[in-house]
Amino acid sequence: MEAHRNGLRIPLSGSKVHTVLAALLLARGRVVSDSRLNFLLWGWKPPATSGAQIYTYMSRLRKLLGDEVRIERRPPGYLFQAPHSAVDLLEFERLDRLGRAALAREHHQEAGRLLAEALGHWRGGALANVTEHLADAELPQLEEARMHALESRIEADLALGRHEQLTAELTGMVAQYPLREKLRAQLMTALYRSGRQSDALQSYYEGRSLLAEQLGIDPGEALGSTYAAILEGTRGPGPGGATRPVPQPAAAGRTPSTLPPDVDGFVGRDGDVRALRTQLAESAAGRAPGRLLVTGMAGVGKTALAVHVAHLAADDFGDGRLFAELSEADGRPRRPRDVLADLLRDLGEHLGEHLGEHLGERLGETGAGRPAAGPGADRATYEDLVRLCRARTRGRRLLVVLDGAAKGRLLDPLLAALPDAVVLITGRTRLTQVTGARTLALAPLADAAALDLLAAAAGRARLLAEPDATDDLIGYCGGLPLALRIVGSRLTARPFWPVARLAQRLAAPELRLRELSFDGMDVATALQPSLHALPAAARTVLARLAGIGAEPFHAHRASGRLGLDEAAAEQWLEELVDGALLDLCGVDLRGRPLYRFHGLVQLFAAAQPVPPRVSSSSPAAG
Incomplete structure (x- = not known):
């Protein structure tokens, strides 16, 4: 925990002052209550003079940090505001979001640059000079966020063919974090692509033994699928050992599929799965409209359901299943022309930098028949994209999943370019502008289904051993699948924690949203786009x-x-x-x-x- 002004370090003395400043910054513009500060400074046994001591620390910080920073007393605690300052953690999180969004679009060069820049904000371990109480509360999720960004950066580098340069780095990382399956899968991929198949398989066997001995579990999807792909000689199932397939051109005789991987152990929505599966089959057969909507609040599982059912419907869509995100990582809608360009690339079109000229040639147009460069050029390029997309999808049994729709008017041009495809759309609102569409509105899960989802991640026996704490966890999550997956993931990452420990951390309403954040999943972040809209x-x-x-x-x-x-x-x-x-x-x-x-x-x-x-x-x- 450090503070700088004009490149010079501000002298902050003692772990308590560092802890108070860290707590205020980690609150991200929210009030930090006195009770929270008491716990972070002294644990469960604060001194009788704790209020006076906290007041002293705040006064000292105001004097040290100067007029650019405001620390206000806002009952029941304190509020920190520094609008003209930069916070490494916030900048890391911003770059990480942008980098992972670029990675999802397979813009690997951009993703690698953004994620490397994000990781550059880390200078050693975080929170090394604060109290153990604050470190215990905040460090695990900070470290997990760093590791997730690192794995994503390595995935981008692998996709760019940098496997030989990555081998040494990955070997050291796997030695430091031997139970992180994605890192080990990435090391196996790098070794295999470097011509070291036996070393790749040896790394798998070592990982499998460690998982069995220390956690009593078998390798998961990331490790198991990479092992199988190496045995089959396919060099891993995708860039960096990721499970998302690499789109293949339809002209090469292969069926394109760019769906994200199906959710492991998808549970809790049997009725919704049957209803949507039936609707897709009817649409594929031409007996029902080819436009379907899945709606519901943020975090209710719209994307997971749509992807799961799209995987089940493979036989109904023999010409391919495509997936496109309609929103950026920060919730802003993407331009329709960018979405169309991505879909065409997934269908095997090699779109050049100058889309207008390139597509004009593909469509057999002469230079004289095209608008000159200028204000009309973008429109001409977009019209070319629509016509080419219509031509490539005409008469084909194709499913297109459009994820994260926010405004119906932005859907119109996409749907106009896909008249023959069945289109499955997810969005927070009903989007009544989509004419003739059938809508499936998702509600939060009932308690029994919520228990099934939580058990799929954390293990049913562990939950049933503490039924009261498990009931509390389910109640705190309110049936929201995103919250349940976060809780399940945290329990899985802490196999020796009692369930009651996590339930206690979620018990305080003012801290609950902060606790519902793990491994890139965050309930408050998921709700932000709804607020901003x-x-x-x-x-x-x-x-x-x-x-x-x-x-x-x-x-x-x-x-x-x-x-x-x-x-x-x-x-x-x-x-x-x-x-x-x-x-x-x-x-x-x-x-x-x-x-x-x-x-x-x-x-x-x-x-x-x-x-x-x-x-x-x-x-x-x-």
Whole structure:
């Protein structure tokens, strides 16, 4: 934990001051409560003078950090604001998100550069000079984020053919982290591609023995599929040993498939799987519309369900199954022309840098028939993409999964380019603009299904041994698959933790969202795009309604909190329903609609700043 001004290190003395500053920064602009500071500084037994000592540390930090930084007393704790400062951790997380998004689009050069830059913000181990209480609470997830970024950077480098340069680095990393299966799979891939097949297989056998001896488990998908691919001579199932297939040109006689890997042990949605599987079969046979929507709040498992069913439907779509993301990592919608270009590449088109000229040649157009470079050039390029996509998909039994739709108007040009394909769309909202589409709305999982999902990751016997703690964990997750997967992953990564330990960490509502973050999965991050898609006034409504809790309420009760009449309040509530941040859950005895927050959304809303007033105009008027 360090602070610098104009390149010079600011002298911070003692682990307690370092701990207070670290706690404020790790809160990412949220209030850090006195109770949280007490625990991070002294554990479960703070001194009687803890309040006065914390006040002293804050005063010392204000003096050391200067006027550029504000540390405010905000009951029940303190708020840190430094708008003109840079925080290594936040910059690392930003670059990591961008790098992994580039990697998902197979832009390997860009991904490698961004991820290497992200890792450059690490200068040794994190939090080396804070109290053990803060280190225990925060270091595991920070270290996991670093390792995930490192594995992603190595995946990009492997895809760029840098296996020989990576072998030494990977050998050292596997020696340091022998139970990380993805690292070992990447080492096996690098060794194999360097002509060292026997060394690659020996690394697998060593890993398998360690997993059996220390954890009592068999190798997972990443390690097992890489081993099988090496035996078959295919050099691993994809770039860097990843399981996502490399698209093959249709002209080479192969069926293109760019679906992400299916979720291991997909559980909890048998009825939804059957319904969507039936709808896809009917659409493939031409007996039903070829447009299907899967909707629901962030983290409810839309993408996992769509990908799982798309894998099951392989026989119905013999000409290929394609996958495209409609949003960037930060939630901003991608341009339709970029999505179309990706789909065409997946279909085997080699698109050059100058798309307009290149596609004109592919379509048999003469130079005289094309617009000159200038304002019309982009439009001409986009029209070429649409025509070429229509030509490449015409009459083919093709499934296209479009993931993360936010606005129906951005879907129109994509659907127009895919008239003969069956298109499965996931999105937070219903997207009524998609004419004739059938919609499957996903709800959070019931308790029994939630237990199945948690057991698939953490082991049923371990959960049943602590039934009360397991019930608490399921309750804290509110049936949200993303939260359940995070909890299951954390338990798997800590095989000697009692279930009750994690339940205790999730028990405090003000800390729950921070605890629901692990290995690149984060509930609060998943909810951010839904928040950012709202108008500013709707965000104010959301923040002011958070105090209403997770119980059902009607517009009349909301109007009192918002200072609006009931009709205006109801219009804002409907805006939040459309934004997938509020649920309609029935009607009361007087026939009035009842609304309800999901428990985690309510905590997320409570963490947002509360402006002083709500606009009296309706969403439509705004």
